[in-house]
Amino acid sequence: MRRFSLKVTSERIEGCQVALTVEIEPEEMSKxxxxxxxxxxxxxxxxxxxxxxxxRAMLERHLGKETVDAEALDHLVPELYDRAIQQEAIDAIGQPDLKIVQLDPPIFKATVPVRPVIELGDYRSIRVTPDKVEITEENIQEALERLRRLYSTWEPADHEARMDDMVIADITGEVEGKEIIHVKGSQYKLTADSTVPVIGFAQQIEGMQPGQTKEFTLRFPDxxxxxELRGKDCTFKVTVSEIKExxxxxxNDxxxxxxxxxxxxxxxxxERIRENMRAAAERDARENLEARIMEEIVKxxxxxxxxxLTENEIVHLAEERLRSYGGMKFDDYLRIRKITAEQFKEExxxxxxxxxxxxxxLNKLHEVEGIQVSEADIDAEIERIIKESGEHSERVKEIFKSPVARDSLRGRLLTQKTLDRLVEIATGSGSASPSAPAEEPPPAAEGT
Structure with a gap:
């Protein structure tokens, strides 16, 4: 089939898109x-x-010419779209929105997403002061207290229920005659600021003895x-079987x-606690510093x-959210949250x-700064990860034999190297300080 030079008009429109209008030649349509x-x-x-x-005449009479033309266009339009973006040298980064806008002669319109355009500001003039990291004796004592509670034991108590005690109890709760809570042998810790199941519940149990039953009414907040429980009264019945302190x-040593x-x-x-707390605080301070620098550059x-790109990222975020809920199904998550798919998407x-x-x-910054990750960098990072993997080291070795795993690691290293360079610039430290010569970023460039 003879290929025609397509009749195409193209126009750059807002949102980093190109609008293509393509008129289909009669011979192309006939074929x-x-x-x-x-x-x-x-x-x-x-x-x-x-x-x-x-x-053919019987088939057209049976189906109708519109059906035949629609079948033809369903196959022809995608082919002509591919030829059109090649002819117009358009670098599409996603699927187009294709619409037939006229049938005689056939004309279709394609709205095509193209590469982002990033214009960096004068990021080398940004100055950000790192947070100071200080571990005090009070921090150490608080950590020791947390360890004491972690390794504590709960023993039967010979007194009435007090705040910070644990009670073992059967609990029921009714709202408007309908039972909404029914648990037996529940372990409930009394804390003054508890809101479970409702504010004031712990105070009602305070002072009870083992074997005692108490009924009381509390109102759920608005x-x-x-x-469905907002502002409604709930009648609780609690029977305490045991109190522990x-x-x-x-x-000591x-x-x-x-x-x-x-x-x-x-x-x-x-000293071990101090070292661990300092390491964690320094990691947090570094992450905070990097985030503040990036925030200033973005501004x-x-x-x-x-x-x-936003729509794709929403999909990734939704997948992350579901994984964080133990791989929960999407419909189950929406039902528990009592929201629609559209509300979740907008959230x-x-x-x-x-x-x-x-x-x-960040991608434009590593391009402008000339940041690179070598195969030696990747190998060194893999060795570090393997050494920290202990008994799983062989499995880790196998994972990093995959080109996909190496590419993923390359991306993480590239990100970290770029952030390291930005920290040097923003804090005036290292060889990448503003006084060092560097290529000026172009006024505007397409993203990669």
Missing amino acids: AVEGAYRRLANRVTVPGFRKGKAP DYQTP QHLPEV AFAKSVSEGVETVEQLK ISKVEFPAV LRPIAEKRVIGSLV
Whole structure:
């Protein structure tokens, strides 16, 4: 079939898209209609004829010309779209929105998402001061107290229920004659600020004795998480079978040995705690510093990108959310949250847009700064990961034999190297300080 130069007009429109209008040549359409007749003849039964044997005129009379033309265009338009973007040298990054806008002559319009455009601001002038990391004696004592509670035991108490005690109880609750709570042998810790199942419940149990039963009424708040219970009275019945009190271990050398391997004394335990807390605080401070720097760079940069990137990111965020709920099914998650799919999507949209913008700006920054990750960098990081994997080291080795795993690691290293460079610039440290010569970023460039 002779190929024609397509009649195409293209226009850049907002949202990082290109609008293509393509007029289909009569000969192209004629060939497409012939193909449509052949396909339809093999699929459609015309009374009085075997499949594939009905004359064209009979088939057209049976189906209607509109059906045949629609079949032809369904096959022809995608082919002509591919030729059109090649002819116009359009770098599409997603599926087009295709619409037939005229039938005689046939004309279709394609709205095509194209690569983002990122204009970096003067990021080398940004200054951000790192947060100071300080671990105080009070922090150490708080950590020790948490360890004591973690290794505490619950022993039967010979007094009435008090705040911070644990009660074992059968609990029922009724609202408007309907039972909404029914648990036996529930372990309930009394805390003054508890809101479970409702504010004031713990105070009602306080002072009860084992074997005692008590009935009382409490009202659910107007903003209660379950809409059908908001502002309604609930009648509770509680029977306490046992009261336990918490016994905290004494902080001594024996305790220190039991809670941390390789520690012999309380002082060594405190030093271990200090080291761990400092390492965690420094990681948090570094992540916060990187986030603040990126936030400042994004503020002074201009980013234009197609909506499809946000839509794709919303899908990824939704998948992450469901995984965080143990792989919960989408419909179950919506039912529990009492929201629609559209509401969930709009809830994720601002997060998705922020992620997309941050990623595009970061990609442009590593391009402008000339950041690269070598195979030696990847090998060194794999070795580090293997050493920290302990008994799983062989499995980790197998994972990183995959090109996909190596590419994923390359991406993470590229991100971290770029962030390291930005920290050097923003804090005025290292070889990448603003005084060092560097290529000026172009005023505007298409994203990668």
